[in-house]
Amino acid sequence: MDATLVAAALSGAVVALLLTLFGGGGSVLAAPLLLYVVGVRDAHVAIGTSAAAVAVNAAIGLAAQAKAGRIKWPCALTFGAPGLLGSLAGARLAKSVAGGHLLVWFALAMAMVGLSMFRAPGSSGDPEAHIDPAKVARLVPVGAATGLAAGFFGIGGGFLIAPGLMAATGMTLANAAASSLVSVTLFGATTSLSYATAGMVDGRLFLALIVGGAAGVVAGARLAPSLAAKGLLARRLFAAMIVATAIYVLWRALNG
Secondary structure, eight states: OOHHHHHHHHHHHHHHHHHHHHOTTGGGGHHHHIIIIIOOOOHHHHHHHHHHHHHHHHHHHHHHHHHHTOOOHHHHHHHHHHHHHHHHHHHHHHHTSOHHHHHHHHHHHHHHHHHHTTSOOOOOSOTTOOOOHHHHHHHHHHHHHHHHHHHHHTSOOHHHHHHHHHHHHOOOHHHHHHHHHHHHHHHHHHHHHHHHHTTOOOHHHHHHHHHHHHHHHHHHHHHHHHHGGGHHHHHHHHHHHHHHHHHHHHHHHHTO
């Protein structure tokens, strides 16, 4: 079996495992794993391929959350629609940036993700939150800006989407986390499609990531109960790992 595909499958398993255990933030490791473990040489290909895998993983999670009735569809779609346009613009801009420079920006985005995860997640909010004109006025610009960032960096953007939904609508963290998957799926699909049209998505590695991701989801579901008692500590250790990876990516980018 091709060692590269095995490495990609293992990388997909790691990303899916971490996503299952910790939610937002896990997908940001996909591109660095493709670059420094799998051996992808082009930063654009790594980002485009990882965005495609993130979109599939998010779609699977979205189906489960929709079945459970946790998604605030009007708010999620009002946020996601302008973000879709933003992600197209962000991906187009990113493709015009040299790979080394793009990795510098990507490393800074990773560091932001990691630092944001050190904060203990809140649980307050209104479970009956619904759409109205005032919320639309807040959701549209925040969604567009978040989509732009997600498209540029090739990440799902869940760490930005969920807080944005909570701030704009007052919904609970559980509803925001579930509803954010609508945008993560849209942004990831749009970003990867933009890269794919430029020949910057590796289909074989994408499939390997998905196959490995399926195993990671199963493993994460089994490990989650054992981490429940130490969830905040585990989340902060994971955040530290993301920050450390960001520093490594930045060092590699600055040193060619």
